[in-house]
Amino acid sequence: MSTLPLSKPDQGRLFAGGFAFIAVLAAMLAGWIPIAFSIATVFLFAGPHNWLEARYILGRLPARTGKLWPFFAVSFLGIVGLTAGFALIPSYLRNSSAMLEAESLYGIWDSVFLVWLATLVTMRSRTNPRFEAGWVWPLMFMLVAGVWLEPFAFGFALVYLHPLMALWLLDRELRRSHREWLPAYRRGLLVMPMLLLALVARLHSSPNLPGDDPVSRAITGHAGDWFLAGVSSHLLVALHTFLEMVHYGVWVVLIPLVGYRSRAWELETIPVARRGGVWRKAVVVLLLFGLLLVLTLWSCFLLDYGTTRSVYFTVAMLHVLAEIPFLLRMI
Amino acid sequence: MRTIIAAGLLLAGLSISPKVSRADIPPPVPxxxxxxxxxxxxxxxxxxxxxxxxxxxxxxxxxxxxxxxxxxxxxxxxxxxxxxxxxxxxxxxxxxxxxxxxxxxxxxxxxxxxxxxKNPNHLMIAGVALTMGLGCGGVWLLRRPDASTLRGVVLLVASGVVLCGSTLLWANAPPPVRPPVVGKxxxxxxxxxxxxxxxxxxxxxxxxxxxxxxxxxxxxxxx
Known part of the structure; x- marks a missing residue:
């Protein structure tokens, strides 16, 4: 990008234009053929976006935790613990001696998540650049109250809000590496509410999506048609698929364009790898293992899309949670 | 002076919000x-x-x-x-x-x-969490060092009183009588x-x- 014969603000406009193009295309396809588009986007981009995200995070992690080790320890425990808990809830419910029902279990999970998040924000506020974060605990308790009144609502809020985190991360990355592009990018973000409103206006009265096969039901269930029973499932799937595609577009195209200081396979810009020895080998093994997982995911999608999708979206909670402490460090 | 006018307008808005939001209206018949x-x-x-x-x-x-x-x-x-x-x-x-x-x-x-x-314990847990949220929020506001804190606390308390009072006054009206359903x-x-x-x-x-x-x-x- 830096070799283009354009001024930096013009480069920013081109970048923002690219983002807007991805968003508009995603909205059109999601509204027109939501199920097919959802199947295609998850198949094509789910695995690669996770790998590219991991590569980006490795490039931004410090070589040594130093005084930040409590923050990283709490982050790691939360990411692994919450992901494991989320994955184990269905098998616990299958147990005939289960003492708690689904609403209580998801209420507990949501509450633990909120406490973890509030702890991370508080810890982050005490490191440079410092900020006042006393408000986070009253807000956390208010959200916990809401979660126990409606345990499943928070989960669906996460499903719809998580794709937007990528936009925030991209904003922070541009602030760090291409500050002159930031104004154009933020203006470009205005297409998001406009496209969301356009989808709602166009599809709010559309009939529900047909199809009783397991894949269609998994897609509409994940978009929340059983929870928001009065809303057209066509609209819900279109909204969710649109947000997911924007999320994938940011991670697969835009962040690698601006956020990698070298090519993805070059390890010199990964601080942990620069420590040499076993650390470098560990980074190589991790990245290769990630590639293997991507190929395995594609193979499993081809063999049994429905089951693979269900398993993927359970395990994918790990990457959703990993983005949170990473975003906090970038603020 | 501007703060007082803004606060007065805010409180007036809060006092009519339960009536305007019409939260007791049942959803329309599909x-x-x-x-x-x-x-x-x-x-x-x-x-x-x-x-x-x-x-x-x-x-x-x-x-x-x-x-x-x-x-x-x-x-x-x-x-x-x-x-x-x-x-x-x-x-x-x-x-x-x-x-x-x-x-x-x-x-x-x-x-x-x-x-x-519905599990009845959920409402109890939500109530406890809400209480702790209000308590923590109050402690946070009072411990803040800046001078605007006292104004903010007064405004918050006044807003809460107005909202509760107007809710009791307006929002307990029964829903309007729905027209009778079409006959057999x-x-x-x-x-x-x-x-x-x-x-x-x-x-x-x-x-x-x-x-x-x-x-x-x-x-x-x-x-």
């Missing part, structure tokens, strides 16, 4: 719409059933995940009701019933699906009895499964 209806004959059934997709109702339940037992919770399981093949030797069922009749106007003496049982359908009755109502996850078609006895009655009445 408009009639045409939906597909299929009628099956199951000679082995002991009773007739009517299967309505959840999207056509206001009933809400958790979806049954693949591999999870359907009763993983307090909600009655949706069953897989449709006969996979027509009863041997039987004629295809005739659509004697007017399938274009809007769902909201069909009169049937039916049992409704059981509502999910003026058509010959082919069958007058009970059907078991089941709510299905997914789909967009209402399915009616007739047992042998009901089907025989319908054929007799039709002649």
């Amino acid at each position: 408009e009639p719409k045409s939906i597909p209806v299929k009628i099956y004959l199951d000679e082995k059934a002991k009773e007739s059933r009517i299967l309505v997709p959840q999207n056509l109702t206001t009933v809400r339940f958790r979806p049954v995940r693949p591999g999870l037992p359907p009763n993983a919770g307090n909600v009655p399981p949706p069953t897989s009701p449709l006969p996979t093949s027509p009863a041997p030797g039987s004629a295809p069922p005739k659509a004697d019933i007017d399938t274009d009749t809007p769902v909201s106007q069909i009169e049937a003496d039916v049992e409704y699906a059981a509502e999910p049982i 359908i003026d058509l010959p009755i082919l069958s007058d009895g009970k059907m078991k109502l089941e709510v299905l996850q997914g789909g967009d078609t209402i399915s009616i499964i007739l047992d042998k006895e009901t089907y025989a009655k319908l054929q007799k009445e039709a002649k």
